[in-house]
Amino acid sequence: MALLEVKNLEVCYGVIRALKGISFEVNQGEIVSLIGANGAGKTTTMQSIMGLIPIKSGTVTYDGQVINKIPGHKLVPMGMSQVPEGRRVFQEMTVYENLVLGAYAQKDKKKIKDDIDEICTRFPRLGERKKQVAGTLSGGEQQMLAMGRAMMSHPKLLMLDEPSMGLSPLLVDQVFEIIKDYHKSGVTILLVEQNAKKALSISDRAYVLETGAITMEGNAADLLNDESVKKAYLGE
Amino acid sequence: MSTIFDGLSLGAIYALIALGYTMVYGIAKMLNFAHGDIIMVGAYAIFTTLAAGGHIGLALVVAVVVCVVFGIVIEKVAYKPLRGSSPLAVLITAIGVSYLLQSVAQIIFGAKAQTVSMVSFGSMKIGSAEISIASVITLVVGAVIMAGLTLFVRNTRTGRAMQAVSEDKGAAQLMGINVNRIIMITFAIGSALAACASIFYLMQIPSTEPTLGSMPGIKAFTAAVIGGIGSIPGAMIGGVLLGVVEKICLSIPVLAPYTTAVEFAILILILLVRPIGLLGKKRREKV
Numbered sequence: 001m002a003l004l005e006v007k008n009l010e011v012c013y014g015v016i017r018a019l020k021g022i023s024f025e026v027n028q029g030e031i032v033s034l035i036g037a038n039g040a041g042k043t044t045t046m047q048s049i050m051g052l053i054p055i056k057s058g059t060v061t062y063d064g065q066v067i068n069k070i071p072g073h074k075l076v077p078m079g080m081s082q083v084p085e086g087r088r089v090f091q092e093m094t095v096y097e098n099l100v101l102g103a104y105a106q107k108d109k110k111k112i113k114d115d116i117d118e119i120c121t122r123f124p125r126l127g128e129r130k131k132q133v134a135g136t137l138s139g140g141e142q143q144m145l146a147m148g149r150a151m152m153s154h155p156k157l158l159m160l161d162e163p164s165m166g167l168s169p170l171l172v173d174q175v176f177e178i179i180k181d182y183h184k185s186g187v188t189i190l191l192v193e194q195n196a197k198k199a200l201s202i203s204d205r206a207y208v209l210e211t212g213a214i215t216m217e218g219n220a221a222d223l224l225n226d227e228s229v230k231k232a233y234l235g236e
Numbered sequence: 237m238s239t240i241f242d243g244l245s246l247g248a249i250y251a252l253i254a255l256g257y258t259m260v261y262g263i264a265k266m267l268n269f270a271h272g273d274i275i276m277v278g279a280y281a282i283f284t285t286l287a288a289g290g291h292i293g294l295a296l297v298v299a300v301v302v303c304v305v306f307g308i309v310i311e312k313v314a315y316k317p318l319r320g321s322s323p324l325a326v327l328i329t330a331i332g333v334s335y336l337l338q339s340v341a342q343i344i345f346g347a348k349a350q351t352v353s354m355v356s357f358g359s360m361k362i363g364s365a366e367i368s369i370a371s372v373i374t375l376v377v378g379a380v381i382m383a384g385l386t387l388f389v390r391n392t393r394t395g396r397a398m399q400a401v402s403e404d405k406g407a408a409q410l411m412g413i414n415v416n417r418i419i420m421i422t423f424a425i426g427s428a429l430a431a432c433a434s435i436f437y438l439m440q441i442p443s444t445e446p447t448l449g450s451m452p453g454i455k456a457f458t459a460a461v462i463g464g465i466g467s468i469p470g471a472m473i474g475g476v477l478l479g480v481v482e483k484i485c486l487s488i489p490v491l492a493p494y495t496t497a498v499e500f501a502i503l504i505l506i507l508l509v510r511p512i513g514l515l516g517k518k519r520r521e522k523v
């Protein structure tokens with residue numbers, strides 16, 4: 001069953017059609033990637049799903065419910081969580097406060113504390129830097145914080161927008177290991193990436209987005225071996 | 237000594253108003269130029285309650301309730317529809333709301349200043365200095381309110397959400413924070429603080445008129461900019477600084493006629509040296 005289903009999604013910035021009616025779905029338990037070049041509409045897709053930018057037409061269905069008209073902040077308690085492009089951690093707040101905000105929908109303080117402890121075991125670096133202001137963390141640490149913060153709401157569907165952006169190859173590997181590991185705990189993943197090779201290597205299925213339209217879709221393994229994908233996105 | 241004391245208490249009034257400017261700016265990224273007129277609304281609420289024979293405590297409650305309702309309604313009707321449009325449109329709307337409030341007050345209460353029958357608190361002697369009890373009350377209560385506000389913003393769930401919205405609205409929404417609700421709460425808190433400011437103001441000058449809010453509004457806005465707009469401790473420091481400077485200038489005969497000029501000169505000086513204000517933060521550009 002599809003946990004997330006996007007149908008004929010159209011988003012416009014003024015007269016520019018950033019998304020020209022795209023359709024895709026993410027099934028329960030899958031890792032699905034949306035790959036494409038800069039400006040293809042990947043982030044627009046992610047932001048419109050979470051209600052950060054208005055949808056012109058089309059529907060987004062989550063867990064059997066049409067969510068286009070639901071205000072974005074109500075989607076978090078429903079089990080959707082997003083790690084935004086550029087991490088967007090709260091720079092002036094500490095690591096701890098960022099994590100507490102991730103659990104905004106949770107009112108049980110004891111539970112929040114336990115969850116933070118759990119996140120700190122998953123990301124030991126965050127545990128060491130709990131009291132540090134997030135703006136002083138390195139890029140990699142901020143990515144970990146953004147991921148930990150998104151996990152604090154116990155999502156059923158975790159959406160990650162360019163988690164590898166600006167990170168060293170070693171850190172990119174680490175980030176993808178964490179995503180794989182988190183997926184094993186039963187969370188469905190929607191991943192947006194420019195690093196197509198990495199994304200395809202951990203995904204079940206993938207869609208190729210080009211200037212606001214989906215041009216290819218299929219099993220990740222098939223796409224990895226596809227000649228045109230290789231040429232355009234894998235640099236082979 | 238008593239000059240400094242009066243200055244501190246006037247500063248507390250400016251600080252309370254400045255907090256409204258700075259919090260709304262920090263969270264909604266707009267300059268609410270109608271904020272000064274909320275003090276006028278509060279003053280008329282107090283005037284009406286006292287004229288009807290109400291107790292001063294009741295007057296304060298009425299003022300807070302009326303101001304909060306005004307703040308929320310103004311935000312909903314005038315500013316919310318403009319969210320996301322050009323800052324200039326919002327600024328002009330705010331100025332329009334300011335004139336609207338003044339005009340409506342003039343229609344209801346007339347243009348002439350009216351005396352508010354405030355309780356007189358008298359003064360007390362500490363050593364050789366004579367200190368007005370109204371100033372003491374203003375200073376103490378003002379300090380308690382500001383400490384409470386600081387604790388609220390730092391330590392409560394709603395306070396943290398306010399910080400988050402002020403830093404990044406989009407990311408705040410991704411946390412499940414209802415951004416519109418937080419903006420509404422901010423307007424409500426700002427207006428409640430303005431209501432407190434209006435009662436302290438009337439304790440010093442027991443008279444109200446439709447343009448009552450203009451000057452303290454501008455002074456408080458100046459205080460907020462001196463302290464660094466968007467910064468809560470900045471607004472407090474800016475307010476107190478301005479209040480003390482004002483009272484010191486007024487106590488020196490040569491300087492007294494130029495008091496306002498001195499205050500704005502300080503603003504210009506501080507902005508020349510530190511354009512973001514004393515405690516303002518430079519936002520790092522996102523990569």
